[in-house]
Amino acid sequence: MEGFAEVSRNRGKKTAWIPDQHGAWAMLTVPFLAGAFLSPHPGARHALLLAAWLLGYAAVFHAQQWLRLRRVAARRPQVARRHVRPALVLGAATALAGIPLAALHPWLLLAGAAAAPFVAVNSWFAHANRERALVNGLVAVVPACGMLLVAARLGGGGLPWAPAAACLLYFAGTVPYVKTMIRERNSPTYYCGSVAYHAVATALAACLSPWLALPFAAYLARAAALPGRGLKVAVVGAVEIVGSAALLASLLLVF
Known part of the structure; x- marks a missing residue:
């Protein structure tokens, strides 16, 4: 996953079992x-689903690194093979956590099938060694935000599209914004595109709820003011953690 996953990436630990994004x-x-706590009955099922979700992400991460490194490090196959064991073990752990839930709630299999095309696109970008492409980051945001709907449904709720849309607006914005802070910090095109996106996102968020205009206006301000200031990567990451926490708090308060 890209977006502000790019902020804290540590290239010296590529083979760690816990993904470094x-x-x-x-x-x-x-x-x-957000989906769990907005549902009528948050509980143990959510804890099990969260475990399966995070383990599944880690397994897919290692599988995609294996795909990428098979190509870019063809003369050193051992570099790619280091990701095989974590992918298999974490994949098995995902199954152990997910199969009981799927047996109780078969519709979760449909949710997984809906996410599969997005994972396939991300895997293609990994194979092509283009993980940091803008499109790749935006594609990764969709299933992540879709988990709000899954968690809400698991807790006996409906499908709260408004908070899911708010998540999509925020996390999609982190993709171009973080690029303006790191890899594309000298690109006027990325800067203008990021600011324009955040302006539109603020207006759309206000349509979802007038109260959401407040955090999104802050996101717009940081997208406009922070690039070009030479902030350290750790500071950029800290700002985004605060932004994510503010989003979660806003969703729980508004919806």
Whole structure:
């Protein structure tokens, strides 16, 4: 996953079992927690689904790294093979956590099938060694935010499209914004595109709820003011963690 997952990436730990795209964890957990706590009956089922969700992400991460490194490190196959064991073990752990839930709630299989095309696109980008492509990041955001709907439904609720849309607006915005802070920090095109996106997102969020205009206006301000200031990566990451926490709090308060 891209977006502000790019913020804390540590290239020196590529073979660690826990994926080093630390910012991705916020994108994985915030929509899920929002859906769980907005549902009528949050509980143990959510804990099991969250475990399966996070383990599944880690398994897919290692599988995609294996795909990528088979190509870019063809003369050193052992580099790619280091990701095989984590992918298999974490995949098995995902199945152990997910199969009991799927047996009780077969519709979860449909949710998994809906996410599969997005995972396939991300896997293609990994194979092509283009993980940091803008499109790849935006594609990864969709199933992550869709977990809000899954978590809400698991808790006996409906399908709260408005908070899911708010998550999509925020996390999609992190993709171009973080690029303006790191890899594309000298690109006027990325900067203008990021600011324009956040302006539109603020207007759309206000349509979902006038109260959402407040956090989204802050996201717009940071997209306009922070690029070009030479902030350290750790600071950029901290700002995004605060932004994610503010989004979760806003969703729980508004909806």
